[in-house]
Amino acid sequence: MKIIFGNRKSVEEVEEGTELQPKFDSQGLIPAITVEYSSSEILMHGYMNEEALRLSIQTKKAHYWSRSRESIWKKGEVSGLYQTIKQIKIDDDQDCIILFVDLEGLQASCHVGYKSCFYRELDTHNSKFSDSLVFTEKEKVFDPKKIYGNISNPTKL
Template identity: 45%
Template sequence: MTLLPTFAPPGSKRELEEGETFTPRFGPDGLITAVAVDADTGEMLMLAHMNAESLARTLATGEAWYWSRSRGELWHKGATSGQIQTLVEMRVDCDQDALLLRVRVGGDGGCCHTGRRSCFYRGVSYDPESGAVTLVPRAS
């Protein structure tokens, strides 16, 4: 069995922003935001959330694990679809409350459960004259 890492509680502002210790700041719900991008192209693939266990599993296995808020359970991305996200690099933002995962996607190369490459396949359009806000398909 692989030993999962543990995370110390966040330190001072200086330690968070300038230190060398990874102390992710989980929100009151126990989650941290994670953005997955294609490691080769930089294309934004998806936004998800991680709890301490999914973050630890991601680091230990080199494959992306998330916390499914809708299902209330751990989610090994691609376990059923084959779209495993292999971690190339993980970055943390300045105050350690958001993660950037640079990944390579297995299977058909898609990432979204709709079968698309990215979850961000629609743009938001606003018509100031009518006040209408609509969704518009976007090319990847």
């Protein structure tokens, strides 16, 4: 099945219509939030270009655009941490995607070794947020060095 994105012609059609008309930014990307289907836990945030979105729709496997490697990245291709897509939602003005996925392999999503990339939160003291972080996931699911070996870390300073 060939996936064809519609042309954005009217606000009404974008907001109320039934045609997929994703709005990619000036770099050709659209944000994608990934959520575990069974628990609704937020797993990660990434970006997709047109090809990554098409591949994700066609294969039901999550594909992203790696900004650090500047290439399509099929989640799990190296690590075995595949994401099988169960549902895809798009927001009102079609400029953000949410993928609801089942996790494969070690049941994790984060290259740091945790289940979720959102493994820390801002600490609170006396009902006020502080600028320090506390871990919400106490243990890593896997050792990134064993999974990724000498592959460069995608986190950039």
